[in-house]
Amino acid sequence: MRAIIAKRVDSGSPDTAEIRELARAADYEVLGEVTQSRSADPALQLGEGKAEELAELAAATDAEAVIFDNRLGPYQTYNLGQLxxxxxxxxxxxxLILEIFGQRARTRKAQLQVELAELRYELPRVEAKVSLAKREEHPGFMGLGEYDESRERDIKDRISRIRDELERIERTEEQRRERRRASGFDLVALAGYTNAGKSTLLRRLAAELDVEENAELHPDLEATAESEDRLFTTLGTTTRRAEVGVRDVLVTDTVGFISDLPHWLVESFKSTLDSVYRADLVLLVVDVSEPIEEIHEKLVTCHDTLYERNEAPIVTVLNKIDRLEEDELAEKREALSALAPEPVAVSARDGIGVDRLRDRIDRELPDWERERLVLPMTDDTMSLVSWIHDNAAVDDVTYGEDDVHVSFSARPSVVSRARSRAGELAAAADSG
Ligand SMILES: Nc1nc2c(ncn2[C@@H]2O[C@H](COP(=O)(O)OP(=O)(O)OP(=O)(O)O)[C@@H](O)[C@H]2O)c(=O)[nH]1
Ligand SMILES: [Mg+2]
Known part of the structure; x- marks a missing residue:
């Protein structure tokens, strides 16, 4: 698909690098651009002369689409279409972002989220048409008809049905997270601007371990996490198992952040970020090979998104250090120290610094507790011992005449679960 880029900024010089990347991600071939620095024109976004220039360029290049980096109101879209x-x-x-998401949506959840965002985009436009039609101020404007009123009702119905289904999916996911915590996994989430290298890092952290399939607990475990040099490669979430010290960690990769998203789009996708907001630890991945101003801007975007609801500690990971010299890295570290204190520098591609990152993850996660339990020998004792083996690091098991001594360390939730099951065994042994 051939496209022309258009961008207006209030002042300064317009930068089209990101919108070009977005266009490329949606498979557009960019043939040219028209930019302008001035206040927004209510009818056309660009000034009239510029808009005509845009139309001429589109005609000359036989473009199939014009892509604005600005937000277009319904009337601007309509007027530009006429021109x-x-x-x-x-x-x-x-x-455009919605189009990319639509192309990438694989799971039921992602497809529903895309549809929800599309409907939320369409709804105010249809409502505007309906209210105009009622006042009959603009007869024939944008092709009005009874169609619009029934369309408005259909959109509202569909939105509420999608919301219900998404809520059900979210509840299932929340239960899955709780089951995973209860069975001893620490949950680590990867967050960061799109194209920072999250999926590459996920593969690196999980590389040494096979994904041990357990369909009930981990239906979203996958052997691959795609990486590509384009924006929004990852849309749904992918979880893989990684070993960090003695811990079993589940690392979840998810959709990247980008600046300037309108609330209807963020709202539709916010549950995608639940795995980030509900994690035990967040790794915020940054592409440190980019110019410092850009890193700064992107970090601010990430923090805005994260701090809205995040409760877990955040560790900033400066990725792609293979692309810069040591002194350049030191300078950037220094320049970012207020936004990213104590970052860990890695190259996810080459595996540099990944061990240091593992150590750091281990230190930041809740401390494991040591415990020693004496279990009476009953019919259920062996099942508890094997449960402890599955969910903790066992130091020693000693079998006596009529009891079993188990020493282990585990996360606090596992220790308390083991204690209460040991208590149940003791009660059963006493009464039996
Ligand atoms: N040189 C270098 N390139 C890297 C490194 N890590 C990732 N990349 C490249 O950066 C690009 C983006 O990597 P991804 O892992 O897809 O990034 P992501 O954050 O998952 O991106 P989205 O899923 O689009 O949000 C790919 O071309 C990777 O090969 C690194 O450490 N060094
Ligand atoms: Mg990715």
Whole structure:
């Protein structure tokens, strides 16, 4: 698909690097761009002269789409469509991102989220048409008809049905997280701007271990996490198992952040970030090979998204250090020290610094407790011993005449679960 980029900024010089990357991610071939620095024109976003220039460029290059990095209101979209050659589609930053998400959505959840975002985008536009039609101020404007009123009702119905289904999916996911915690896993989430290297790091952290399939506990465990040099490679979440010291850790990779997302889009996708908000630890991955101003901006975007609801500690990971010299890294570290205190520098691609990152993860996660339990010998004792083996690091098991001594360390939730099951065994032995 051939496309022209358009961008307006209030002042300064417009930077089109990111919108070009987004266009590429949606498989558009960018043939040219038209930019302008001035206040927004209510009718056309760009000034009239610039908008005509855009139309000429679109005609000359035989473009199929014009992609604005700005947010376009319904009337601007309509007016631009009138001005551009017949058949040229008008997109803005958000409809473009939505198009990318639509192309990548594989799971039922991701598909519902995309549909929800599309409907939320469409709803105010249909409502505007309906209210205009009622006042009959603009007869024939944008092709009004009874269709719009029934469309408005359909959209609202569909939105509420999608919300219900998403809530059910979210409840299932929450239960899964709780089961995982209860069975001794620490939950670590990868967060960061899109293309920072999250999926590459996930593969690195999980590389040494096979994914041991347990369909009930880990239906979302996957052997692969795709990495590509394009924005929004990952849309759904992928979880893999990693070994950090004696701990069993589940690392979850998820959708990347990007600046300037309107709330209807963020809302539709926010449960995608639940695995980040509910983790025991968040690794915030940054591409440290980029210019410092850009890193700064992207970190701020990430923090805005994270601090809204995040409760877990955050460790900043400076990734792609293979692409810069040591002194450059030291300078950037220093420049970022307020935003990213005590970061860990790695190259996820080459595996540099990954062991140091593992140590750090181990230190940041809740401390394991040591425990020694004396279990009476009953019919259920062996099942508890094997449960402890599965969920803790066992130091010693000694079998006596009529009891078993188990020493182990585990996360606090596992220790308290083992204690209460040991108590049940003792009660059963006493009464039996
Ligand atoms: N040189 C270098 N490239 C890296 C490194 N880590 C990742 N990359 C490259 O950066 C690009 C993006 O990596 P991904 O792992 O897909 O990034 P992501 O954060 O998962 O991106 P999204 O899923 O799009 O949000 C790919 O081309 C990777 O090969 C690194 O340590 N060094
Ligand atoms: Mg990814």
């Amino acid at each position: 551009l050659p017949e058949g040229v589609e008008v997109l803005d930053r958000f409809t």
